[in-house]
Amino acid sequence: MELRWDERGLIVVVAQDHLTGEVRMVAWMNREALAATRECGFATFFSRSRGKLWQKGETSRNRLKVHGIAADCDGDTLLLSVEPEGPSCHTGRASCFFQSPEGEPRDPAPTLLALQAVIAARASSSAEKSYTRALLDGGAPQIGEKLREEAAELADAIAEESAERVAAESADVLFHLLVGLEARQIPFREVLRELARRAGTSGHAEKAARKDGGAGPQQV
Numbered sequence: 001m002e003l004r005w006d007e008r009g010l011i012v013v014v015a016q017d018h019l020t021g022e023v024r025m026v027a028w029m030n031r032e033a034l035a036a037t038r039e040c041g042f043a044t045f046f047s048r049s050r051g052k053l054w055q056k057g058e059t060s061r062n063r064l065k066v067h068g069i070a071a072d073c074d075g076d077t078l079l080l081s082v083e084p085e086g087p088s089c090h091t092g093r094a095s096c097f098f099q100s101p102e103g104e105p106r107d108p109a110p111t112l113l114a115l116q117a118v119i120a121a122r123a124s125s126s127a128e129k130s131y132t133r134a135l136l137d138g139g140a141p142q143i144g145e146k147l148r149e150e151a152a153e154l155a156d157a158i159a160e161e162s163a164e165r166v167a168a169e170s171a172d173v174l175f176h177l178l179v180g181l182e183a184r185q186i187p188f189r190e191v192l193r194e195l196a197r198r199a200g201t202s203g204h205a206e207k208a209a210r211k212d213g214g215a216g217p218q219q220v
């Protein structure tokens with residue numbers, strides 16, 4: 001793959017959470033920044049305003065550990081698969097993409113992460129009595145009971161019901177699973193980390209990415 005650096009010697013770079021798929025930020029690299037990223041294993045960009053390299057998080061410590069580098073089909077954009085060590089936006093938000101072009105608030109998180117955020121908001125809101133809030137108030141016994149019930153319905157659906165029913169029951173199981181994780185204050189991201197570990201796409205992939213200068217995002 002021949003990279004297509006622009007007339008300033010730069011290429012646009014998208015940083016994506018390697019576990020959740022969340023897009024964290026966009027920045028620029030020159031050849032030197034790409035070499036530095038491969039060398040140190042942390043995202044290093046080229047600042048157009050300051051005219052020099054900067055390692056993301058060099059002052060805030062919110063670095064982006066690079067697990068893989070992919071180039072797009074025509075070689076003019078790079079995708080970094082990263083493990084963020086903190087918020088990626090200078091505003092303190094996880095992702096730079098938190099608003100619409102008109103400035104309306106937007107949650108850029110992928111579906112399950114966004115749902116986890118909604119559940120967390122319900123948990124802390126005293127305003128309205130929601131189904132989620134009631135489940136959380138019931139604690140582990142009630143959440144566990146609901147999960148068993150939903151899992152049984154899913155098992156039946158998989159055995160003998162339509163694809164739509166299987167999808168709907170799967171959604172119920174995932175929703176109640178997220179409520180259970182919220183009750184235990186465990187981020188869904190940790191579940192994804194465990195799946196990635198089992199699929200061998202976390203630690204090993206990271207080493208491989210550094211050794212060969214950037215394997216693409218790993219396939220499960």
Ligand SMILES: [Zn+2]
Nearest residue numbers: 089090091096
């Ligand atoms: Zn930002």
